[in-house]
Amino acid sequence: MKDLEMRQVYTKTLLELAEKDPEIVALEADLASSMGTSKLKEQLGKRYINVGIMEAEEMSAAAGLAVTGFIPFIHTFAPFATRRSFDQVFLSLGYAQNHAVIVGTDPGVTAEMNGGTHMPFEDIALMRVIPNNNIYEVSDPYQFKAILEDAHKAQGLFYIRTIRKKATPLYNEAIDFSKGYCKLKEGTEGTIFASGIMVAEALQAAADLEKQGISVQVIDLFRIKPMNEDIVIEAAKLGPIVTAENHNVIGGLGSAVAEIIVENHPVKMKRIGVKEQFGQVGKLEYLKEVYGLKAVDITKAMLDLLK
Template sequence: MAVVLANKHEKEAVEMRAALCETLMQLAEIREDIVYLDADLFGSSGMKKFAKAYPDRAFDVGIAEANMIGVAAGMSATGKTPFVHSFGPFATRRCFDQLFLSVAYGRNTVNVIGSDPGITALYNGGTHMPFEDVGIMRNIPTAIIVEPTDTTMLRSVVRDLSEKRGLHYIRLKRKTAIKVYEEGTTFTIGKGITIREGSDVTLIAAGIMVSEALAAAEQLAVEGISARVIDMFTLKPIDAELIKLAAAETGAIVTCENHSVINGLGSAVAEVLVQNTPVPMEMVGVRDEFGEVGDEAYLKERFGLTAANIVAKAKAVLARKK
């Protein structure tokens, strides 16, 4: 069961990429099948320590992402468990055919790390800002998609995915995240987490939007509105049962995602609702746009990914509920 911290607004001291490297090194120490591949980004991914400790199991394929996926699929076919990394758009959009055919269709196992999703690409700008990566991966049969909220969750899901077969996509913010969960908390892939109870409206969020949803719930509480908050860290397979329960008990849903509202978290939740428990719903997310350069605060405002936007959508959906 997830244990949520009382103070959920402070950034962690450890970067997400450092937690990733530490976890993979721990796995590699006890498992010879663990290998790591990168597309000329060992510095960016924070995996230089892994490469130094396990030089025969760390491979820099250069700026050749599609080839990297093919190599990883081949390694899987020989019994290895590959983790591969590139920036989100290059790990997904550039590699779609290889991910679909060489990995998923070929029944191989590759753990794909797509870093700096959505606005967290920051000054790398629109070319590196994936608002479509979840949509791409949702179209691949049997793929699992997770977006860890903090380092506690990241460590847990990396260990769990290392034991599973198939194509797995980890949507990873490289640098510091807001701390939400206590150390030692475990998570179940495919199951969302209710991290705040509420009866009037449910806020379903993932990634950096979890802390925004929690802040929005606090603002709504001041106005007498009780908002439930769900961390839907597994984007595929989506936790349909938890969504249906929230819809039945609160009667209104707002999704919150650092991604396009097209074929992301909002679409996945809407698919469940319309087929099972139709209720008023609003989406907070990117509105069919390309990314741009900026810092995180500016980009959150620019694309409407703030607690204030969530509050506004919650009030809008409650008006429709009445």
């Protein structure tokens, strides 16, 4: 599993689930080659539907299928799964209380050469305002597979944010991901909460701080809604908090953590993320540097809080 690209994890897991459950349908928006879902078309037959470049129609079709008893798994690029088709997601899936799983790929700077129009820094913020929506940002193949399986068994609307290509391995096996977070490093002086591609950066930042005699814990907080409030409050009691996300600092992981902290245990905090900027064309490492999404940015933020 750890050697698979995230798109391969999606296809493999969905095929396994669909073989056991005839109610699963897969919807695609003309991205079969980009996501590697052509195998789904071959094996699912009529249960694979490509709507073309019509994402709003994709959500509406999924709602119709859900009403008739099917379980739709919906894929498209993250800006089109959220920003472009928000009204259909909000009303036809969310308001109607339909069970559907939306997978939005190439989030934030991982859109790379597709540029600003395809670079969502706002998708989590949009999806967070839909009542009872379940939001995840996955960072590892084992984690992605487990969350897809859980979303299949559960009810309601799910939004799963993921890169398409290979992820930095964080877990060596399938563990219990039910709490919505995993503590990857222990620490005594502060906490770094991170999600997606920023988890690896957070671990590097913690290692750099360790060299300076500073001990911080790192937590992969992959379930953004409903968030596990207990771990956030526990971290606030420990010391300063830095959040790191491949998203706008408004409305995403950092905002969600801040909302819990301010109501339960106020503590010094800094949010690492995109600040009042649109996307642009570029390679991943260049974009991470431009938008301040590197380990060095996390390290500086924690040092500033500990002064």
